[in-house]
Amino acid sequence: MPGLFLDKIEKRFGGVVAVRDVTLEVPHGRLVCFLGPSGCGKTTLLRMIAGLERPSRGRILLDGEDITDQPAHRRRFGMVFQSLALFPHLTVAENIAYSLRIRNVPAAERRRRSEELLELVRLPGYGGRGVSQLSGGQRQRVAIARALAIEPRLFLLDEPLSALDAKLREEMQLELRLLQQRLGITTILVTHDQREAMTMADWIVVMGTDNRVHQTGTPLEIYRRPADAFVAGFIGTSNLLPGRLGEDGRVTVGRVTLRVEALPAGALPGGAVTLSVRPEEIPVLPGETAGENHLPGRVTFVRDVGSSVEIHLDCGGMAIVSASTPKNRPALRQGDAATAVLPPAACVVLAA
Amino acid sequence: MIAERPQGALARLTLLYPAAVLLVFFVIPFGIMLAVSFFRREPGGFYLVEFSLANYGNLFTALFARVLAFSLLISAFCALLCVAAGFPFTYLLTRMPRRRQVVWLVILVSVLSLSAVIVAFAWSIMLSQTAGVSNLFVRLGLLDRPQSWSPGFWALTCGMCYVAFPYTVLVLYPPLARLDPHLPEAARTLGASPLVTFFTVIVGSLRSAIVAALVMVFAFNLGTYLIPQILGKPQHWTLSVLITDEAIYRSNLPLAAAMAVFFMGVSLALVGMAMLGGRRRPGGAA
Numbered sequence: 001m002p003g004l005f006l007d008k009i010e011k012r013f014g015g016v017v018a019v020r021d022v023t024l025e026v027p028h029g030r031l032v033c034f035l036g037p038s039g040c041g042k043t044t045l046l047r048m049i050a051g052l053e054r055p056s057r058g059r060i061l062l063d064g065e066d067i068t069d070q071p072a073h074r075r076r077f078g079m080v081f082q083s084l085a086l087f088p089h090l091t092v093a094e095n096i097a098y099s100l101r102i103r104n105v106p107a108a109e110r111r112r113r114s115e116e117l118l119e120l121v122r123l124p125g126y127g128g129r130g131v132s133q134l135s136g137g138q139r140q141r142v143a144i145a146r147a148l149a150i151e152p153r154l155f156l157l158d159e160p161l162s163a164l165d166a167k168l169r170e171e172m173q174l175e176l177r178l179l180q181q182r183l184g185i186t187t188i189l190v191t192h193d194q195r196e197a198m199t200m201a202d203w204i205v206v207m208g209t210d211n212r213v214h215q216t217g218t219p220l221e222i223y224r225r226p227a228d229a230f231v232a233g234f235i236g237t238s239n240l241l242p243g244r245l246g247e248d249g250r251v252t253v254g255r256v257t258l259r260v261e262a263l264p265a266g267a268l269p270g271g272a273v274t275l276s277v278r279p280e281e282i283p284v285l286p287g288e289t290a291g292e293n294h295l296p297g298r299v300t301f302v303r304d305v306g307s308s309v310e311i312h313l314d315c316g317g318m319a320i321v322s323a324s325t326p327k328n329r330p331a332l333r334q335g336d337a338a339t340a341v342l343p344p345a346a347c348v349v350l351a352a
Numbered sequence: 353m354i355a356e357r358p359q360g361a362l363a364r365l366t367l368l369y370p371a372a373v374l375l376v377f378f379v380i381p382f383g384i385m386l387a388v389s390f391f392r393r394e395p396g397g398f399y400l401v402e403f404s405l406a407n408y409g410n411l412f413t414a415l416f417a418r419v420l421a422f423s424l425l426i427s428a429f430c431a432l433l434c435v436a437a438g439f440p441f442t443y444l445l446t447r448m449p450r451r452r453q454v455v456w457l458v459i460l461v462s463v464l465s466l467s468a469v470i471v472a473f474a475w476s477i478m479l480s481q482t483a484g485v486s487n488l489f490v491r492l493g494l495l496d497r498p499q500s501w502s503p504g505f506w507a508l509t510c511g512m513c514y515v516a517f518p519y520t521v522l523v524l525y526p527p528l529a530r531l532d533p534h535l536p537e538a539a540r541t542l543g544a545s546p547l548v549t550f551f552t553v554i555v556g557s558l559r560s561a562i563v564a565a566l567v568m569v570f571a572f573n574l575g576t577y578l579i580p581q582i583l584g585k586p587q588h589w590t591l592s593v594l595i596t597d598e599a600i601y602r603s604n605l606p607l608a609a610a611m612a613v614f615f616m617g618v619s620l621a622l623v624g625m626a627m628l629g630g631r632r633r634p635g636g637a638a
Binding site for chain 2: 051076077088103
């Protein structure tokens with residue numbers, strides 16, 4: 001089996017379960033993201049893959065070879081830590097060439113490799129500097145170059161961008177993703193930032209506070225078809241409406257009955273469900289109009305941040321948020337009567 | 353960063369306090385000692401207030417040079433042993449769960465509370481021919497007959513290290529506890545075995561802390577006075593013993609003061625050199 005394969009991995013610390021029964025595959029050359037809130041076990045899972053933590057149960061296989069008991073220093077997995085963990089007593093070049101020095105690679109070859117890697121992370125000429133003389137973004141690049149110096153079989157990133165400010169973080173996301181694509185290196189990224197995950201990943205693994213995997217899929221699959229209410233709420237923003245499934249396959253939410261296009265497998269008529277509708281899928285019409293899936297209500301707030309407009313509505317006691325571009329901005333003000341339309345195709349029915 | 357200038361009478365008072373402590377307990381006593389070191393000895397009496405360089409001239413005897421060299425060497429040697437043993441010990445201690453660390457630290461501090469007299473006599477009994485550990489080795493078949501290992505150089509080394517070890521651990525504990533646990537992990541992922549990680553990353557990144565510990569334990573050892581007299585032969589007596597001898601038994605206070613001043617000067621010079629050597633960092637060159 002090519003790539004990395006996790007087989008029923010579980011980790012306990014004393015009586016506390018940190019990772020619960022994870023089985024998944026990371027194909028060659030792809031970037032897979034472990035996404036979840038803090039405490040969901042995503043970092044522990046990454047540390048088990050790196051060999052820094054031993055699974056309590058299950059196996060880790062790389063290209064079919066069982067590496068569960070292989071010590072970290074034999075795995076040749078490059079890792080970038082959240083704290084970066086650059087060696088403070090070494091220069092930038094010495095940090096990058098650390099893995100080469102302990103393998104007794106000759107000095108000339110070490111210099112050539114570290115210059116090459118500095119070029120790759122766009123820091124040419126910085127080799128002689130001390131780590132403390134670098135900015136946050138530069139340190140980030142050095143940590144990446146150091147992890148790449150071992151020519152890793154697997155590249156592991158533990159929230160590597162969390163220390164950077166928002167603007168630099170967005171730039172580094174693109175840069176890191178382009179670098180990964182260029183090198184074709186199999187990568188696992190751990191993050192709690194769904195935007196970062198959607199920007200960078202080929203494949204996202206969503207983990208929840210119950211330390212389980214809730215859904216795996218491509219970013220858009222997960223965004224459009226969340227598997228449950230947790231995923232729908234965690235990835236982007238969503239209107240989550242509690243409802244009941246009727247005999248006719250319609251969903252009753254509050255006093256309105258809505259038509260939906262798809263139902264989850266095994267949904268029973270009469271059962272409680274959660275309806276998830278993304279704000280950008282909801283058009284808002286001025287005034288109270290009747291029609292299929294129309295929810296009449298009143299505008300409670302308009303958040304206009306220039307690049308996008310959010311309209312908050314109170315539709316018979318239900319709070320609904322609609323988002324649109326400034327071009328399509330409906331001419332509505334706080335207090336106006338308005339109707340939210342929930343298109344059947346945009347209504348994702350989730351088990352409650 | 354600019355420190356705020358203290359203002360008002362109260363602020364001046366807070367500065368006065370450390371200055372007064374320094375003056376009363378360090379500057380004045382040292383001043384008296386320095387002054388006495390230039391006075392003339394009065395045989396049968398105390399000293400005469402008369403400027404003279406004779407005491408410093410009388411310092412340079414073969415005995416003084418030998419004892420000075422021995423004092424510096426044994427202090428440095430024991431500091432080296434203590435840090436070599438104490439550094440890995442403290443590192444493993446800081447990796448333990450918090451509660452177990454406290455137990456170990458309490459044990460170490462209780463060792464510090466033992467007086468040097470008790471420590472020295474305990475070692476001299478342990479290393480003696482009649483009741484010492486050599487009897488145990490005879491029982492185990494490692495030795496033919498019990499041996500006397502005290503007094504002697506190694507007995508003195510044992511005693512001095514025993515007293516200095518807890519102190520070494522306490523000096524090394526704060527920097528080691530602050531070490532980013534991800535540093536050794538990063539080294540592991542880069543292919544370093546645990547042993548290579550220990551020497552290249554843990555020792556490497558704490559170089560200045562190690563030098564500081566060496567200097568402090570060295571200075572601590574310099575003051576050893578009782579242990580050499582109990583666990584050492586006369587050739588193992590340190591300068592502190594010689595100074596006491598001169599001051600109390602021969603009533604030559606000026607010569608004793610000159611010895612003490614000279615000893616302090618040499619020690620300070622060595623400490624300063626070590627600190628300068630420790631500050632140079634390969635990564636810090638701008």
